[in-house]
């Protein structure tokens with residue numbers, strides 16, 4: 001089969017032939033129907049500091065966001081059948097750590113992730129544990145399934161606060177920010193201000209349901225947000241930028257008693273002035289990693305089936321897997337893109 005493989009501890013990846021995977025006990029063999037590029041894959045492609053500390057098993061098939069069709073069952077599979085269309089929960093959990101045993105398995109102490117610790121989804125076929133696959137109902141397409149994993153990051157944060165009637169600010173309008181905007185819109189936020197540095201991404205934010213967009217490369221959003229909120233400040237702020245400066249600054253337009261929800265991953269420490277910004281404001285700060293397993297999936301599928309969220313709004317590019325390296329180079333150049341997905345069919349011909 002053809003796959004995108006990290007073959008060297010250096011920048012880049014290779015589109016090449018790899019052996020067919022064999023499903024182990026409890027695993028199924030999937031024919032991958034769609035796979036999406038995530039920021040984590042960019043780190044692995046670039047081979048930056050983070051990648052050198054987190055990837056230790058090269059050669060490695062990259063990728064973790066995917067949907068596909070079950071084509072073979074390994075030993076002792078119980079639920080799925082050949083022909084089922086599924087999407088992947090990418091946090092493969094241990095089942096016996098404190099979190100796994102106490103209702104927080106999505107933050108398992110021993111997480112294994114495809115494309116980092118085991119072969120991933122940028123391949124025609126993939127073996128995957130049945131337990132971490134979600135069968136898609138007929139109303140959800142393969143393409144929609146391909147971006148459920150990143151959409152779920154947004155749904156997970158937004159479902160935690162149920163922002164009906166709230167003034168919401170979303171910092172960063174990349175795929176994760178768009179997922180937050182789609183979710184906040186679907187769950188009844190009364191007003192959504194989307195921030196980014198890129199006009200292209202801000203136009204995607206509008207399509208996903210932002211009430212207004214502000215380009216923070218040229219404007220401090222504080223005045224506009226204070227005006228919209230009648231001088232009170234935003235009820236709820238989500239960060240999907242990972243920018244330490246933007247996170248430090250957002251407390252200036254957070255209302256007293258408001259909450260800040262952190263999804264973006266800052267690459268350096270983020271200073272927060274605790275007395276004025278958190279303590280006297282009685283602000284809540286909440287971090288999120290991944291999706292609740294599997295309640296976020298249930299809610300997300302309900303929202304898509306009922307037409308309240310259209311995850312295809314996150315996708316801007318559909319690229320054959322054979323052209324994957326070019327897609328990574330586009331993202332590295334900072335080219336205009338939302339979610340890029342790889343399409344399959346014709347590989348190896």
Ligand SMILES: NC(=O)c1ccc[n+]([C@@H]2O[C@H](COP(=O)([O-])OP(=O)(O)OC[C@H]3O[C@@H](n4cnc5c(N)ncnc54)[C@H](O)[C@@H]3O)[C@@H](O)[C@H]2O)c1
Pocket residue numbers: 038039040153171172173174175176177195196197198201216240241242243245246262263264265266288289290
């Ligand atoms: N918590 C989780 O489970 C989880 C899961 C996936 C991704 N992430 C993280 O979420 C973040 C977003 O992911 P993504 O795929 O959308 O990344 P991305 O890089 O495509 O998007 C980030 C966006 O933030 C914008 N931005 C940067 N600095 C800004 C600033 N000062 N003000 C406003 N906008 C700014 C960028 O222009 C960009 O459009 C990343 O840090 C990623 O690592 C977290």
Ligand SMILES: [Zn+2]
Pocket residue numbers: 038039040064065149150
């Ligand atoms: Zn991802």
Ligand SMILES: [Zn+2]
Pocket residue numbers: 093094095096097098099100105108109110
């Ligand atoms: Zn665990």
